[in-house]
Amino acid sequence: MSLDVQIHGIDELNRKLTKLANTKIAKRIARKAARQAMNIVRDAARANAKAAGSETTARLKLRKRDDIDSSMRVLFDGQTFQIVSPPKPDNENGRIYMTLELSLVG
Structure with a gap:
């Protein structure tokens, strides 16, 4: 062979x-x-x-909450951010964390 x-x-x-x-x-x-x-x-x-339309200037990851929506604002370090989109689940099942996309307000 x-x-x-x-x-x-x-x-x-x-x-x-x-x-x-x-x-x-x-x-x-x-x-x-x-x-x-x-x-x-x-x-x-x-x-x-x-x-993304270059609209997002920051992202905020926090524990999942049901009382946050895109009509609210975030105050951080003397700056005001508008929540650009609805909160997005940040893990496999979406039960622990969520991410907010933020835009700096004038």
């Missing part, structure tokens, strides 16, 4: 591994990869800000 195996791309893999042995080239490759990764994060953050 014999098994024939063909592996393609070994030469290219060896060239890339050899390049990584050179610290200058390895740093350049790592810098480029990090920049590309951060561009993805930056683009996602921009998209989320546009999707």
Whole structure:
């Protein structure tokens, strides 16, 4: 019983591994990869800000209560915040915490 195996791309893999042995080239490759990764994060953050309408300026996480609605305001550190949306459940079952999205009032 014999098994024939063909592996393609070994030469290219060896060239890339050899390049990584050179610290200058390895740093350049790592810098480029990090920049590309951060561009993805930056683009996602921009998209989320546009999707939210840039109306939310703060979030407040607190214990679940039934007596809070979006017509109320929050006073914190001398600033007044309007509750932008209805409270959102913040965990799996929504029974312990909730999050309020807030916007700074004039």
